[in-house]
Structures are given as C-alpha cells and as structure tokens.
Amino acid sequence: MITLRNLTLRRSAKVLLDNVSVTLNPGEKVGLVGRNGAGKSTLFGLINGSLHEDSGDFSMPSQWRLSQVAQDMPDTDEPATDFVLGGDTRLMDLRAALTRAEERHDHDLDSADIGMQIAHLHSDLADAGEHDAMPRAQSLILGLGFKTAELGQPVNSFSGGWRMRLQLARALMSPSDLLLLDEPTNHLDLDALVWLEAWLKRYDGTLIVISHDREFLDAVTDVTLHIERQQLTRYGGNYSAFETLRAQQLELQQSAFSKQKERIAHLQKFIDRFKAKASKAKQAQSRVKALERMEKIAPVLADADFTFEFKEPANLPNPMLSIRDGQFGYVVDGQPKLIVGGVNRSVMAGQRIGILGANGQGKSTLVKTIAREIPALGGTITEGKGLNIGYFAQQELDVLRPQDTPLEHMTRLARELGPNSGESGREQDLRNFLGTFNFTGDMVKQTVGTMSGGEKARLVLAMMVWQRPNLLLLDEPTNHLDLATREALSMALNEFEGTVMLVSHDRALLRAVCDEFWLVGRGQIAPFDGDLDDYQRYLLDEAKRLRELARLDADAGAPAPAKPQAAAARAAAAEGRSPLTPQEQRKQDAQQRQQLSARTRPLKRELEQAERKMAELQAEKSALEARLASAAPPAELAELGRRLKAAGDQIAQLEERWLALSSDVEAIETARQPS
Ligand SMILES: Nc1ncnc2c1ncn2[C@@H]1O[C@H](COP(=O)(O)OP(=O)(O)OP(=O)(O)O)[C@@H](O)[C@H]1O
Numbered sequence: 310m311i312t313l314r315n316l317t318l319r320r321s322a323k324v325l326l327d328n329v330s331v332t333l334n335p336g337e338k339v340g341l342v343g344r345n346g347a348g349k350s351t352l353f354g355l356i357n358g359s360l361h362e363d364s365g366d367f368s369m370p371s372q373w374r375l376s377q378v379a380q381d382m383p384d385t386d387e388p389a390t391d392f393v394l395g396g397d398t399r400l401m402d403l404r405a406a407l408t409r410a411e412e413r414h415d416h417d418l419d420s421a422d423i424g425m426q427i428a429h430l431h432s433d434l435a436d437a438g439e440h441d442a443m444p445r446a447q448s449l450i451l452g453l454g455f456k457t458a459e460l461g462q463p464v465n466s467f468s469g470g471w472r473m474r475l476q477l478a479r480a481l482m483s484p485s486d487l488l489l490l491d492e493p494t495n496h497l498d499l500d501a502l503v504w505l506e507a508w509l510k511r512y513d514g515t516l517i518v519i520s521h522d523r524e525f526l527d528a529v530t531d532v533t534l535h536i537e538r539q540q541l542t543r544y545g546g547n548y549s550a551f552e553t554l555r556a557q558q559l560e561l562q563q564s565a566f567s568k569q570k571e572r573i574a575h576l577q578k579f580i581d582r583f584k585a586k587a588s589k590a591k592q593a594q595s596r597v598k599a600l601e602r603m604e605k606i607a608p609v610l611a612d613a614d615f616t617f618e619f620k621e622p623a624n625l626p627n628p629m630l631s632i633r634d635g636q637f638g639y640v641v642d643g644q645p646k647l648i649v650g651g652v653n654r655s656v657m658a659g660q661r662i663g664i665l666g667a668n669g670q671g672k673s674t675l676v677k678t679i680a681r682e683i684p685a686l687g688g689t690i691t692e693g694k695g696l697n698i699g700y701f702a703q704q705e706l707d708v709l710r711p712q713d714t715p716l717e718h719m720t721r722l723a724r725e726l727g728p729n730s731g732e733s734g735r736e737q738d739l740r741n742f743l744g745t746f747n748f749t750g751d752m753v754k755q756t757v758g759t760m761s762g763g764e765k766a767r768l769v770l771a772m773m774v775w776q777r778p779n780l781l782l783l784d785e786p787t788n789h790l791d792l793a794t795r796e797a798l799s800m801a802l803n804e805f806e807g808t809v810m811l812v813s814h815d816r817a818l819l820r821a822v823c824d825e826f827w828l829v830g831r832g833q834i835a836p837f838d839g840d841l842d843d844y845q846r847y848l849l850d851e852a853k854r855l856r857e858l859a860r861l862d863a864d865a866g867a868p869a870p871a872k873p874q875a876a877a878a879r880a881a882a883a884e885g886r887s888p889l890t891p892q893e894q895r896k897q898d899a900q901q902r903q904q905l906s907a908r909t910r911p912l913k914r915e916l917e918q919a920e921r922k923m924a925e926l927q928a929e930k931s932a933l934e935a936r937l938a939s940a941a942p943p944a945e946l947a948e949l950g951r952r953l954k955a956a957g958d959q960i961a962q963l964e965e966r967w968l969a970l971s972s973d974v975e976a977i978e979t980a981r982q983p984s
C-alpha cells in the first residue's frame with residue numbers, strides 16, 4: 310500500500326502538492342493525470358526516493374521492488390537482447406555470483422562449501438526464471454516493434470526513439486512489485502502501443518502510469534489520480550469515467566461558469582463553421598465527428614487556461630511546393646540509402662495532409678527533407694515564392710538550450726528573424742507573447758532545463774508561431790502535451806489558413822485536423838483514399854500480408870524475406886539517375902515543357918468549353934428566375950420550375966467537371982515545373 314498523508318511537495322519556490330492525502334492499494338492500475346507542469350513527474354521522484362516531501366508523510370512497503378524506465382539515452386554497443394536482459398537485476402546478480410563461485414571452485418578443488426553454494430545458486434537461478442529469460446527478453450523487444458534480425462544488433466546502432474523503446478523493454482524485464490511509467494507511449498507507434506496495453510493489463514504488480522493519451526489510459530487503468538491546483542484527487546475508474554465525472558463537477562462550479570460559457574460559445578461557433586464548410590468527403594466527415602466529440606467535453610476544454618492561434622500568414626504561395634521525381638533518404642558511409650523514391654507530388658495552399666505509414670517507412674524522412682533538414686538524394690523540390698516553413702519535431706526539444714530561459718530563447722529568435730517578422734522584439738512584447746502561451750510571471754525566467762516535458766514542447770510551439778509560417782510541418786507534435794493543450798493545438802490548426810502536414814500517432818488529432826492522407830510505405834508515397842478507420846484496417850491487412858509472405862518464404866526454405874521497402878529502394882537506386890550537365894538539363898526541360906503542353910492542351914480546351922456552357926446556362930437561369938418573379942401565368946409555373954431545376958443541375962455538373970479539369974491541369978503543371 311502506498312500512502313501520502315498531509316503531504317506537501319515543492320520544487321524551488323513552487324508548491325506542487327499542498328497537504329494532500331491519498332492511498333493506493335496493491336495491484337491497482339493507476340493513471341496519473343494532470344496539466345503540463347502540474348507535478349506528475351515530480352511525484353514519481355518522491356515515490357522512487359530521488360526527492361523528499363517537504364512536510365507530511367509518505368510510505369510504501371520497504372520490500373517492494375520498484376521498476377522504472379531510465380530517462381537517459383543508452384549509449385552502449387551491447388547487443389539489444391543482452392541490454393534488455395540486463396534489466397533483470399536479480400538474474401544478473403545471480404549469474405555474476407555463479408561465475409565467481411565457479412572460478413573459486415576451479416582453483417580450490419576440494420571445497421565442499423563452494424560446491425553447496427553453486428548448487429544453491431543454480432536453484433536460485435531456476436527460481437529467477439533463468440531458463441526462459443532469453444525468450445522473455447526477446448518477446449518484449451519484438452512486441453515493441455523490433456525485427457527479429459535486430460535482436461542482436463548493438464544498442465547504439467538504433468535511432469533515439471528506438472533506444473528509448475529498448476529502455477522501456479529493460480524496465481518491463483525487471484521483476485517488480487511497483488512499476489512507474491512516465492509517458493511510455495511517446496516513442497511508440499500504433500502497433501507497439503496496442504502490444505504495450507495488452508502487456509500492462511497482464512502485469513500483476515501495482516502500476517502507476519503518467520499519460521496524456523486517453524485511449525491508452527482507458528485500456529490500461531482502473532484508478533485515476535488527478536493533480537490540479539496543488540491537490541491530488543483519487544477517482545475510481547478509467548480516464549473516460551474520470552472525464553465524465555469532472556465535466557459534471559465543473560458544470561456545477563458556478564464560479565468558473567461565466568469564463569467557461571464564453572469558451573464553450575467560441576468552441577461551438579468554431580464547430581458550426583467547420584460543419585458548414587466540410588464537404589461530403591469521407592475524410593472531412595470523420596473530422597466533423599472528431600469535432601463533435603470536442604463539443605461533448607467542452608466544459609473540460611473550457612476549463613483549460615490556454616488557447617492559442619497561428620498568425621495569419623503574410624502570403625500563401627500556391628502551390629506551396631512541388632516535388633518532382635523526389636528521392637529521399639540518407640547518406641550512410643558515403644553510400645546513398647534510399648527510403649522513398651519516385652515522389653511526384655504537390656502541396657497546395659490550405660491543404661491538411663495527414664502522413665500515415667508504419668514506423669521506419671520514411672514519414673520523418675519526407676518531412677525532414679521538405680523542411681530542408683536533410684538534402685534530397687535526387688529529384689527537385691520547387692518551393693513557392695515566399696514559402697515560410699514552421700517545422701516541429703520531437704528532437705526539436707533538444708534544440709532548446711537548457712541553461713537559457715524562455716525569454717532568452719524568444720529574444721534570440723526575434724533578433725535572428727530581424728525586422729521583417731513584423732513583430733517588435735521589445736522585452737515587454739516578448740513577455741506578453743509568452744504570456745499567451747501560459748508562460749507567466751517567474752516562468753519566463755526559469756531555465757528550460759528545469760521545465761517539465763510539456764512546458765518545453767509548449768515553448769517550441771510558441772517559437773514556431775512567432776515565425777509566422779505558412780506551411781506547418783509537424784512531426785509528432787503532441788508528445789508531452791496534455792489533453793487541453795492538444796485540443797488547443799487542434800483548434801489552432803483548424804483555424805490556420807496555411808497548409809498543414811502532420812505526422813502523428815495521436816488518432817484524435819489526426820481525425821480532427823486532416824482531411825486527406827498520404828501513405829508512406831513500400832518505398833513510395835501515395836495518396837491514401839480513405840479515413841483513419843480505413844487506415845487501421847489497412848494496417849491489419851498489411852500485417853497479415855507480410856506474415857503470409859514470411860511464411861511462404863519460410864516454406865520454400867528461402868532466406869528471410871527482404872523488406873518490401875528495401876526492395877523498392879534498391880530497385881529505384883538501381884535505376885541510377887546520375888546528375889545531368891546544364892545542357893542536358895535545358896534540353897530535358899524543353900522536352901518536358903512540350904510534353905506538358907501536349908498533355909494539358911485537350912484538358913484546357915474542354916475547360917474553355919465548360920466555361921462557355923456555364924455562362925450560357927447562368928444567363929438562361931437568370932432569365933427563368935426573372936420570369937418566375939414577374940407574376941407569370943400559373944399554367945406556365947410548373948414548366949418554368951422544371952426548366953430552372955434542369956439548368957441548376959446542369960450547372961452543378963459542369964462546375965464539378967470544371968473543378969476536376971482545373972485541378973488536373975494544375976497537378977500536371979506543378980508536378981512538372983522545372984526548378
Ligand atoms: N528544479 C526545478 N526548479 C524549478 N522548478 C522546477 C524544477 N523542477 C521542476 N520544476 C517545475 O515544477 C513543475 C512540475 O514539474 P513536473 O515535471 O513534475 O511536471 P509534470 O506534471 O510531469 O508535467 P508534464 O506533463 O509536462 O511532464 C513544473 O512547472 C516545472 O517547471
């Protein structure tokens with residue numbers, strides 16, 4: 310049993326918990342929730358003994374074994390499996406003891422004592438699960454999304470996100486009575502997330518998990534601990550149950566009511582406006598549904614002390630950019646490593662594109678290339694005039710300087726952007742601006758290194774907004790953000806006039822923001838015709854297809870199947886597009902212009918015809934309307950009505966055709982624009 314009695318907890322001058330009392334029972338699965346900076350991670354510090362209460366009592370059974378995910382990035386060349394096995398400290402200690410005993414035994418042949426000791430150690434090892442430790446470690450690693458071939462690879466050969474997964478596996482490997490997980494889903498994709506949910510449900514110790522992912526919390530927890538205004542409150546039930554209860558409580562609280570009403574009205578207006586705009590497309594419809602959910606939890610959102618908006622972009626180039634024959638990837642040891650190839654796509658003003666694809670398929674590679682963080686391996690990206698990219702990536706948090714304060718970060722940014730940002734860089738203005746992102750009072754002077762994860766993410770968001778971008782490239786922007794800030798982000802994105810390209814495993818955000826999807830997979834990028842539910846079905850089918858493929862190969866005794874992505878990449882690389890000389894380039898461009906006009910000519914002709922016909926029909930329609938309005942004889946009315954409807958229908962049809970034709974022409978022209 311864990312008990313906090315009349316406990317007060319502080320971080321420098323800030324009181325995080327003020328005289329709280331709470332009890333947690335053995336075996337409970339507890340979700341610890343609260344706004345960014347409320348003190349959740351700090352509470353973990355109290356439980357694991359790295360911090361101490363300022364007053365009151367904290368107690369926990371002394372014999373409880375505690376397991377938690379180490380926060381540092383592991384940097385060792387130990388093979389992945391050994392690293393994870395190392396998490397089972399009991400097993401490791403016993404193994405080491407056995408080795409020592411055996412060495413002594415070898416030197417000291419007639420010692421019966423050591424013989425006994427060795428026998429004991431063997432039986433202890435059996436108790437500790439020595440016989441299946443290896444497969445247990447491996448199933449953890451595979452469950453978290455690694456491939457069989459990667460089990461033996463050195464830890465430091467993996468990227469940051471994957472190393473943190475190994476760190477998580479190591480914590481799960483460790484036998485424990487109490488497991489502390491601080492936002493474990495941040496580095497996971499959908500598949501691994503679902504696996505972790507199932508694993509945690511089977512875990513029989515006491516679990517306390519910090520998360521801002523409602524679907525995850527609902528699946529795993531049965532008790533919710535909420536930190537708010539220095540109070541810690543225990544609710545029986547999962548996150549949704551807690552949310553409903555809270556919405557009811559908040560509605561009862563008269564004091565907050567007028568402020569809330571304003572916010573609810575704003576939300577309502579926003580949702581109505583969006584609904585009116587949303588087309589019949591399936592994707593847009595699922596967005597409407599997501600917004601309707603926001604309506605339901607409006608009181609919780611309205612209670613949030615934070616909303617923000619993107620500034621109106623200075624200009625909107627259209628297209629924002631177009632990619633021609635893009636080859637994206639990395640250079641490893643001087644060799645190009647292609648991840649996605651043959652990309653021919655344009656990004657138009659105002660599009661909301663969700664970028665889907667399993668881990669490692671190249672979503673971030675695409676985004677990084679567009680953001681100019683890494684060069685394309687081949688092809689061209691033509692940027693619209695005045696393109697101003699706002700790029701947000703997980704690793705962006707590392708870009709913050711831990712020793713500096715939010716104010717110093719903003720001052721530097723304002724200086725770098727110079728006068729054309731249209732903003733004053735005066736300290737008071739910067740403070741005001743930071744205030745709109747909830748950095749108030751002393752917080753503008755707190756060093757970034759001591760801020761909570763969500764506070765850092767919010768600072769990065771603020772810095773992005775300041776840059777006044779017209780194209781937002783967001784790669785997992787919601788990690789660390791609390792629910793209310795996520796909703797604030799999704800509202801801000803919806804009202805943003807520029808273009809959004811979003812990579813996220815946050816299903817709620819994708820639903821609320823995107824009305825079209827690109828699918829990155831098998832070495833290519835293609836539009837995905839469907840909504841998120843279709844995508845989850847696609848994922849299942851794809852997993853099945855790969856399993857079958859693997860089975861077929863295994864049956865045939867063939868070596869492990871090459872990843873389809875790698876195969877496609879190799880194929881594209883084999884085509885080997887070598888760089889052209891300027892003359893060749895000009896010649897190619899001229900040829901392309903000719904091909905282009907050959908392809909668009911018939912379309913343009915049809916466009917003109919459609920325009921003429923529409924004008925005729927419009928004129929006819931006006932005449933009919935005028936006739937109807939001018940007290941025509943009743944006998945004529947029915948006929949007039951029929952003709953009016955027919956004209957209207959025909960116009961609608963032509964408009965659709967006209968739209969389709971224009972976008973075809975546009976697509977062909979932008980895809981082929983020479984750089
Ligand atoms: N060493 C410190 N000095 C000053 N303030 C600190 C220090 N450490 C933490 N804080 C502040 O204490 C508050 C609680 O931080 P904590 O990391 O516990 O929040 P959290 O609830 O885990 O938030 P998040 O959801 O963003 O992870 C934050 O406002 C943070 O800025």
Ligand SMILES: [Mg+2]
Nearest residue numbers: 349350761762
């Ligand atoms: Mg935290």
